[in-house]
Amino acid sequence: MHGTPGTETPETTDPQTDVIVVGAGPTGLLLAGDLATAGLKVTVVERRPHGISNMTRAFAIHARTLELLDARDLADELVERGTPVTQLRMFGRLSLDVSGLRTRFPFVLITPQYEVERLLERRAVAAGVEFRYGTELRALRQDGHTVTADVTGGTDGDGVLRARYLVGADGHRSAVRRELGLPFPGRSVIRSIVLADVRLTERPGDVITADGPGDTFAMIAPFGDGWYRVMGWDSNHQVPDSAPLDLDEVRDIVRRSLGSDHGMHDARWLSRFHSDERQVPAYRTGRAFLAGDAAHVHSPAGGQGLNTGLQDAANLSWKLASVLRGTAPDPEALLDSYHTERHPVGAMVLRSSGGLVRLAMAHTPLQRAVRSLAVGMLTSVRPAAAKATGMISGVGITYGAPRGAHPLTGRRAPDLALTEGRLYELLRGGRFVLVAPPGAAPQGPHTPVPGQVIRASWASGARRGTLLVRPDGYIAWATD
Incomplete structure (x- = not known):
C-alpha cells in the first residue's frame, strides 16, 4: 500500500512542519486538532478566505460521531445547540427509531x-495549529522522508511547505487527489436536488420526515430554532446546478411529495446541486493520505457524508501521531491500516446511501414493489432494523480482526463505566485505555509504549476481562 513514489527528487531541506492538512472543513479540522493536541506541528492550507459560511448542506450528526466528539470534550456543547431527533419517517409507513441505541x-x-x-x-x-487561509495547493511531490507542497496565495504568497506527512481533506474536487494522480471512479446518481432553509407555519414535529410518490421526493428536518432544512427532488425537472431556484419550486415539490408544504416561507438559503457516488481506490499513497469527501462522495440519503469524514479523521490521527512520536512498533503497517479499515466503510456508505436514494426514486411498479418489500422487512424484522440503524448511526461499524482474535477485537467500545470515570472522558487524553479488574496484571497480545496508555479499572467488581481500547474508541484486543 505505502509503495515508493516513482519520480520524486529527494528534498535536502528539513520539514518545516510534521503534517500538512489541506482543507479546513470538519474532517481537516478534527484531524489537525488531534495532531496538534498530541504535541505535533500542524499546518492547515485552505483555499477559502477565513470565515465559516453559515449555510451548509450537512446537518445531521449521528451517534458514533457524537461519541468521537465526546472524546474531544465537544459533544455536550454541540448537543446543547442542536435538536436531538429519535425517529426517521420514510415512505409512509417506515419509521426507524434510534432511541434504543446503546x-x-x-x-x-x-x-x-x-x-x-x-x-x-x-x-x-x-x-x-497554523492556518494558511486563501492558499491553494499547486503541486505535490514526495520522497522517502518528506512531502513537499507548492502553494500560492494567502498572506505568505507563493511558497513551498515541507512536512513528514500530508493529508488531503479538501473535498470532492481535491487538489491533493489530482496531484497524486489517483482516479475517482463512479457516476452521478441524482441530479437537481434542491435545498432550502425555511420557516414553517405548520410544524411537522421534531422528527425527520421523508417521502414521495416516486417522481418527486422531499424531506423536512428541524433545526430546533424555528428553521427547517428542506430537501427535494423532481424527476420531471432535471436542470443544471446553476439554474435559478425559487421558493415556489421547493413548495411545489414538498406539496406533491408530503401532501403539504406546511406553510413554508422566509427562505434564508436556496441551493441546487447534484450527487455523485465515487470512491478513490487508495486512501494512502506514500506519505500522503486522503480523507472525507476527497476520498469518497455519495448521495445525501442517510446524512452520512460529514459523519464518515469525521470518523476517517479520528481513525487516521492517532496512527499518524503514534508514528511521528516514535511509539508505533510497525509504522508502515499501522499507516496502511487506515486504508484497510476505512476504505470498506466508505464502500459500505456508498452502498447504503445509494440504496436509500434508489428506494426514494422508485416509480415503476417493479421498483415500488421492491421498496414495499424492503420497508416491510425493516418494519417487521427487528434484527434488520437494528442492523440498519447501527450502520447509519455508525455504532455498528466494526473493523476486521486477525483470525483467532477475541470476538470484541475491532468493535466499537461503548462508554464503559470505570472507577476513574467514563471511558470517553479518559479517551480525551488521546491515549490508549487499558481496562482491567482492580489489582490485576493485564495480559494481552501487546501493550502500547509506557506513557501512551491510561490504566483503568471496571467500576463493577463482577467484570473480570481485560480490554485495550484504541484512542479512536475501538477495541485493540480483549481477554476473558
Whole structure:
C-alpha cells in the first residue's frame, strides 16, 4: 500500500512542519486538532478566505460521531445547540427509531455543519495549529522522508511547505487527489436536488420526515430554532446546478411529495446541486493520505457524508501521531491500516446511501414493489432494523480482526463505566485505555509504549476481562 513514489527528487531541506492538512472543513479540522493536541506541528492550507459560511448542506450528526466528539470534550456543547431527533419517517409507513441505541447519544443531532466547524476550529487554534487561509495547493511531490507542497496565495504568497506527512481533506474536487494522480471512479446518481432553509407555519414535529410518490421526493428536518432544512427532488425537472431556484419550486415539490408544504416561507438559503457516488481506490499513497469527501462522495440519503469524514479523521490521527512520536512498533503497517479499515466503510456508505436514494426514486411498479418489500422487512424484522440503524448511526461499524482474535477485537467500545470515570472522558487524553479488574496484571497480545496508555479499572467488581481500547474508541484486543 505505502509503495515508493516513482519520480520524486529527494528534498535536502528539513520539514518545516510534521503534517500538512489541506482543507479546513470538519474532517481537516478534527484531524489537525488531534495532531496538534498530541504535541505535533500542524499546518492547515485552505483555499477559502477565513470565515465559516453559515449555510451548509450537512446537518445531521449521528451517534458514533457524537461519541468521537465526546472524546474531544465537544459533544455536550454541540448537543446543547442542536435538536436531538429519535425517529426517521420514510415512505409512509417506515419509521426507524434510534432511541434504543446503546450509546450516550441515542438520537440524530440536527445542527448546521458550521456549528461543528466552529467547535473544531476553536479546538485546533487552541492547540496551536497554523492556518494558511486563501492558499491553494499547486503541486505535490514526495520522497522517502518528506512531502513537499507548492502553494500560492494567502498572506505568505507563493511558497513551498515541507512536512513528514500530508493529508488531503479538501473535498470532492481535491487538489491533493489530482496531484497524486489517483482516479475517482463512479457516476452521478441524482441530479437537481434542491435545498432550502425555511420557516414553517405548520410544524411537522421534531422528527425527520421523508417521502414521495416516486417522481418527486422531499424531506423536512428541524433545526430546533424555528428553521427547517428542506430537501427535494423532481424527476420531471432535471436542470443544471446553476439554474435559478425559487421558493415556489421547493413548495411545489414538498406539496406533491408530503401532501403539504406546511406553510413554508422566509427562505434564508436556496441551493441546487447534484450527487455523485465515487470512491478513490487508495486512501494512502506514500506519505500522503486522503480523507472525507476527497476520498469518497455519495448521495445525501442517510446524512452520512460529514459523519464518515469525521470518523476517517479520528481513525487516521492517532496512527499518524503514534508514528511521528516514535511509539508505533510497525509504522508502515499501522499507516496502511487506515486504508484497510476505512476504505470498506466508505464502500459500505456508498452502498447504503445509494440504496436509500434508489428506494426514494422508485416509480415503476417493479421498483415500488421492491421498496414495499424492503420497508416491510425493516418494519417487521427487528434484527434488520437494528442492523440498519447501527450502520447509519455508525455504532455498528466494526473493523476486521486477525483470525483467532477475541470476538470484541475491532468493535466499537461503548462508554464503559470505570472507577476513574467514563471511558470517553479518559479517551480525551488521546491515549490508549487499558481496562482491567482492580489489582490485576493485564495480559494481552501487546501493550502500547509506557506513557501512551491510561490504566483503568471496571467500576463493577463482577467484570473480570481485560480490554485495550484504541484512542479512536475501538477495541485493540480483549481477554476473558
